[in-house]
Amino acid sequence: MPRHRAAGLIAASLPFVFSLAFSFAAPSAHAADAYPSKPIRWIVPYPAGGGSDFLARTIGQGLSAKLGQPVVVDNKPGGNTAIGASETARAAADGYTVLSADNGTLVFNPALYKTLSYNPAKDLAPVTLLGRFPMILVVGPGTTAKSAQEFIAQVKAAPGGVNYGSAGAGSPHHLAMELLKVEAQLTMTHAPYRGAAPALSDVAAGQIPAMMVDYAAGAGFIKGGKVRPLAVANATRLPQLPDVPTFAELGYRNVEAAALVGMVVPAATPPEVIATLNKQVVAAIKEPAIHKKLVDFGVEPVGNTPAQYSDLLRSEIARWTKLIHDLKITLDN
Numbered sequence: 219m220p221r222h223r224a225a226g227l228i229a230a231s232l233p234f235v236f237s238l239a240f241s242f243a244a245p246s247a248h249a250a251d252a253y254p255s256k257p258i259r260w261i262v263p264y265p266a267g268g269g270s271d272f273l274a275r276t277i278g279q280g281l282s283a284k285l286g287q288p289v290v291v292d293n294k295p296g297g298n299t300a301i302g303a304s305e306t307a308r309a310a311a312d313g314y315t316v317l318s319a320d321n322g323t324l325v326f327n328p329a330l331y332k333t334l335s336y337n338p339a340k341d342l343a344p345v346t347l348l349g350r351f352p353m354i355l356v357v358g359p360g361t362t363a364k365s366a367q368e369f370i371a372q373v374k375a376a377p378g379g380v381n382y383g384s385a386g387a388g389s390p391h392h393l394a395m396e397l398l399k400v401e402a403q404l405t406m407t408h409a410p411y412r413g414a415a416p417a418l419s420d421v422a423a424g425q426i427p428a429m430m431v432d433y434a435a436g437a438g439f440i441k442g443g444k445v446r447p448l449a450v451a452n453a454t455r456l457p458q459l460p461d462v463p464t465f466a467e468l469g470y471r472n473v474e475a476a477a478l479v480g481m482v483v484p485a486a487t488p489p490e491v492i493a494t495l496n497k498q499v500v501a502a503i504k505e506p507a508i509h510k511k512l513v514d515f516g517v518e519p520v521g522n523t524p525a526q527y528s529d530l531l532r533s534e535i536a537r538w539t540k541l542i543h544d545l546k547i548t549l550d551n
Contacts, residue, residue: 253313253491257288261317263302265295268413269434269517270318270479273348276511280502298388298549299323300335307341311486313495316345319482321390325534329542330388330549342482344527345495348503349517351432351477352452353394354459356445360424366449366468369428370402377405383417383429386410388549391417393538394430394451394475396545401470421445432477433458434516451475458516476518478534480527496524 260278264270271293278289294302303323309315317323324338336342355366363369373380384392387410399406409426411417414435420426422444431445433456439445440459447462451473455464465473481499483492502508503521512519522530 253494254285254287256314257290258285258313259315260289260291261302261306261315262291262293263295263299263318263323264293266293269351269432269477269515270320272434272515273479273512273517274318276508276515277348277499277502280505280508281499284498284501297335298327298330298386300327303338303342304335306482307336307484309484311484311488313483313487313491315484316495317342317482318348319480321478321534321538322388324480324482324531325478325538326388326393326542328535329539330547332550341485343485343487343492344524344531345481345483345492346499346524347478347480347520347522347527347530348499349479349512349519351390351434351479351517352450352456353390353430353432353475353477354436354440354450354456354462355395355398355428355448356418356421356431356436356440357428357448358421358424358426358445361427361446363448364446366463366465369448370404373404373406378407380428381407381409381426383409383411383421383426385414385417385431385435386412388547390475390477391430391432393541393547394473396547397475397541398430398451398465398470398473400541400545401465401473418445430475432516437516457513478530492524
């Protein structure tokens with residue numbers, strides 16, 4: 219099946235599948251009393267120490283206290299999150315296996331690959347959006363631009379002559395810059411790295427001029443003056459960077475991009491179990507100490523309903539699938 223048709227079928231199936239997942243019946247008293255009765259495994263499809271891992275471990279502590287059961291984080295990196303997603307999809311649909319799923323897992327991968335080892339629409343059900351990691355345009359010491367406007371002008375003056383780094387092909391960092399390229403009509407060359415840290419190191423060393431990065435990954439470089447933040451791809455300015463304008467303020471209203479990390483479960487998980495998880499995860503996110511810890515780290519905490527998360531995914535799929543297909547971006551070998 220052609221890639222664009224397969225992705226279209228996946229996107230088209232989402233409203234129907236998600237509507238089934240969120241047709242909540244009234245939870246039975248027995249089910250509510252029985253769950254949870256053993257530890258919960260929280261799969262994170264990235265190595266320990268990153269933003270998704272921090273998010274899961276921080277919220278997991280609060281969730282454990284509220285559910286009265288241990289929440290054990292299990293890091294399963296690889297395959298652009300497909301390894302962790304596939305393992306979750308195959309797990310028993312009983313609420314004892316949950317997954318941290320970002321927009322790579324649920325939005326980008328179906329458009330980037332002809333085939334996947336999991337189907338996000340059919341195999342996984344959203345619980346809640348945990349948090350957002352808005353993207354920031356940063357430049358290094360080798361770039362003279364002191365503003366995003368200056369940087370864009372410099373890129374336009376040397377079409378194809380300016381490289382940019384990313385945390386990897388198909389990452390939110392990569393696609394955020396591709397979005398800016400389209401909106402500002404820029405020609406730049408992508409240099410993918412294996413993670414944000416090595417890309418940032420090369421930007422800070424002047425080996426590569428610029429990249430999009432989230433604050434959680436880039437805070438140390440930004441605070442230390444090793445890279446300069448020029449604009450944020452967010453609807454509002456970031457509390458950590460109040461003097462840095464949004465792209466919308468500069469006239470690029472469509473340049474909004476973030477790593478969106480949510481919790482999902484196997485699709486056949488009972489609605490009352492999803493409801494319990496949602497209620498307690500959202501309560502944990504709202505705990506003042508946890509909320510502050512997340513904000514200080516660079517996360518924009520959310521905690522919404524399954525239906526709201528489902529609606530967000532549908533809108534994200536529509537806009538990013540079009541961009542990926544229009545630019546003919548693929549991760550197939």
